[in-house]
Amino acid sequence: MANTLDQMEANLANGDLPFQLTLxxxxSDPDTIRExxxxxxxxxxxxxxxEALKIGVLTLRRASASIDSEFIKHETNRLLENLQKQFQSHAESSKQRIEDSLGxxxxxxxxxxxxRVKQLASADGEVGRMIRSLVDGxxxxxxKTMLTHIGETSPLMKHLSPDQSQGLLAVLHTKVESQLASQREKILKEFSLDNPEGALCRLVSEVTGKHGDFTRDMKGKIDEVVKEFSLNDExxxxxxxxxxxxxxxxxxxxxxxxxNDQSSLRKMQTHLETILGAHIKSAADFQEEVKVALGKLITKRETEARSTLHGGTxxxxxxxxxxxxxxxxxxxVEGTGSCVGRIKNCKVGDVVVELGCDSAAAGAKIVIEAKEDASYTIAKSREEIxxxxxxRDAQLGIFIFSQRTAPAHCDSFRRYGSDLLVVxxxxxxxxxxxxxxxxxxxxxxxxxxxxxTEKKVDFTTIDKAILDIEKxxxxxxxxxxxxxxxxxxxxxxxDRVRIDGEALDKQLGILKECLGDLKENLGSEIPSKPLLTPGK
Structure with missing residues (x-):
């Protein structure tokens, strides 16, 4: 027997199914026995x-493989949208920070x-103001220096004043005065901006030339730096x-x-579509099989409902x-629905129960009338029972209504003297x-x-028990x-919590694997820190 079971398990593992299986x-389940x-x-x-076993197996297989496709699709789309927004926001913010820092x-x-360069090199800049403060005015x-040494109040002029002596001093005064006038004119010419050959004009030209060279060099360097940050130069x-x-x-x-057919997202979509396609096909096959099985049962019940055997069932x-x-x-217990009773041509009374010899009322009879007919009211049922x-020459009667056709507001259990009405x-x-x-x-x-009939007995306890049972x-x-x-x-x-929980755990595992592969593929492409820190 053990070898047979081992062989069967090996065949199932290899996909070989037996032609038939004997069970x-x-x-022992009362509901299953009743059906x-x-x-x-x-x-x-x-x-x-x-048929019942097949429906149960298909239901269990379907329950273990069910997946909430709409939930997975919604979560995947939401994850992709969040990732795309984050990448776009990071690219825009990095570009803006670089432009702001350089500008x-x-x-x-x-x-x-x-x-700063303009403040230094302009005509009214710091360098120009310093030169003018030294030589202009x-x-x-x-x-002030010239006036101190050769001015009218200088020691030299005092010694050479014409008021101190006559003659030579006067002549000397005259000659010195003429020479001083000539020298003064020359000096003024040297320090006049109107004389292009003057020292001051040459100094200003030289300073201006040096400043121009410095400005051109600085401008060239700035142009080179700006060129490095220009998007027009490839x-x-x-x-x-x-x-x-x-x-x-x-x-x-x-x-x-x-x-992109080779993208990780497309691969994940293809994988999910394959899984969903298999589940959809499995669900369609399962629905078709259940429809066929249920159709047979429904057809059988509808046939019984339309036939004259409906009440007999x-x-x-x-x-x-x-x-x-x-x-x-x-x-x-005897079925008497097809037999005539004491009344001529009358077959009323479907079941007769005769109490056994162990009962205190051995031989007593109970007649039962069963109806699955919506036309029966409580009054009509009391007359018929x-x-x-x-x-049927019975002491007690029980009229049984079908729950499907019982009158409205009919109690599940009610006693009327020697008759009982039950649903x-x-x-x-x-x-x-x-x-x-x-x-x-x-x-x-x-x-x-x-x-x-045999002796007087107090039936108060029995009456109370019957009323309590009824209640x-x-x-x-x-x-x-x-x-x-x-x-x-x-x-x-x-069932819903268990099924959805198992399906969610499974799909989250698949999603984590796909995202892990995606991160490994993109790990070398995405920088781990900003390329340029603002302010540095």
């Missing part, structure tokens, strides 16, 4: 069990460097930097472009339930308590009636509806 199952018992033993029951110092109009240092430093930035940006854009379910409940007690008691659904196990309670109350009433059954019906709603909601919530 021997023991079913299987509706079909005859043999091929009908086996066919229904195979602050080298702008020809208002740059710090240009302003009567208050200049040069004029070989400038700024142009090369912009090219590198654009190349890196284009590389990043290509990696996140869906138009409900009566058969009632007979089966009552038989399972009564046989362990030793009771005789009373007729059924007479026709039951063959496909809803939670309503089984209603029918079981009706059978127990009917047996108790049979015992009460039997003992009442409890109605409460159970309300609790059943609320519990069913809560249970369905909890199951859906837990």
């Amino acid at each position: 021997e199952l023991t079913v 299987l018992a509706k079909y005859d033993e043999g091929e009908p029951r086996d066919e229904f069990a195979l 602050k110092y080298f702008n020809p109009q208002d740059g710090h460097f240009t302003q 009567n208050d200049s240092h040069l004029a 070989n400038s430093s700024l142009s090369r930097l912009v090219k590198k930035v654009n190349t890196a940006q284009e590389t990043i854009t290509q990696e996140f472009s869906l138009d 409900f009566e058969d379910a009632v007979l089966e339930f009552v038989s399972r409940d009564g046989h362990p007690r030793g009771e005789t 009373e007729q059924a008691r007479k026709n 039951w659904d063959a496909e809803d196990p939670t309503t089984d308590a209603n029918l079981k309670a009706a059978l127990e109350v009917a047996r108790a009433l049979c015992i009460r009636a039997r003992q009442a 409890r059954v109605q409460n159970l019906d309300e609790i059943r509806k609320s519990t069913e709603t809560i249970r369905n909601a909890n199951e859906k919530i837990f």
Whole structure:
């Protein structure tokens, strides 16, 4: 046996499936037994069990492989948009910082460097003002020095004054005065800007020439620096930097472009589309298989609903339930819906239960009338169950409404003297308590009636118990509806949380792998720090 299982597992691992597989199952679940018992033993029951097993397997496979494609698509698009915005914002801010820093110092109009050169080299600059303060005007240092040594109040003029002597001094005074006048004129010419051959004019020309050379050299150097930061020159430093930035940006854009078949984003999209395509195909196949299976079941039920056997199906379910409940007690349960009773040509009374010998009311009969017919009202049902008691010579009667066709505002359990009205659904196990309670109350009433004929007994306790049972059954019906709603909601919530959690973990793992590969591919292209720090 172990070798057979090992061989089967090896075949499944290699993709080799056996042609058929034999299963021997023991079913203990009441709901499953109830559904299987509706079909005859043999091929009908086996066919229904195979269809149910197939639907369950497909549902489990679908649940384990489900994925919320819309959620993954939305998160992927949002991630790509955020990345693109961040890269674009970084490129624009880097370009702006470089332009602002260079323009602050080298702008020809208002740059710090240009302003400083103008302040030094202009006609009214610091150098020009300093020269004029030394040689220009009567208050200049040069004029004051000359006046001190050869002026009218100087010691030399005092010794050579004509008032001190006559003759030679006068002649000398005259000659010196003429010589001084001549020298004064020469000196004035040397320091006059109107004389192009004068010393001052030559000094100014030389200073101006030197200043011009300095200005031209400085201008040339500034032009070279500006040229290095000009975008019009392809070989400038700024142009090369912009090219590198654009190349890196284009590389990043290509990696996140869906138009590039070799981009990481396109590869991730292709991978996700492959996964989603497989899931969509799997979902479509699953839906088609479920539709076929459900179509068969729906067709079968619709056929039963349209046929004259619809009511008979409900009566058969009632007979089966009552038989399972009564046989362990030793009771005789007989379907009498097709037999004429004590009344001539009257077949009213679908099931007759005769209490067994172990009961205190052995031989007492309970008649049951089952109807899945919307035309039956409570009054009509009471008339029919009373007729059924007479026709079947029964002490108690139970009229069973189908939950699908029960009258509006009809209680799940109600007693009217010797008759009981109850609502039951063959496909809803939670309503089984209603029918079981009706059978127990009917047996108790049979015992009460039997003992009442033999001796006087206080039946107060029995009456209270029956009333309490009636009340409890109605409460159970309300609790059943609320519990069913809560249970369905909890199951859906837990299943949804589990499925979505597993799918989300799986897709996040795939997304992390793709982003990891993308980061490795782009790691050498993206600079780890700014190329130029503002202010430096």
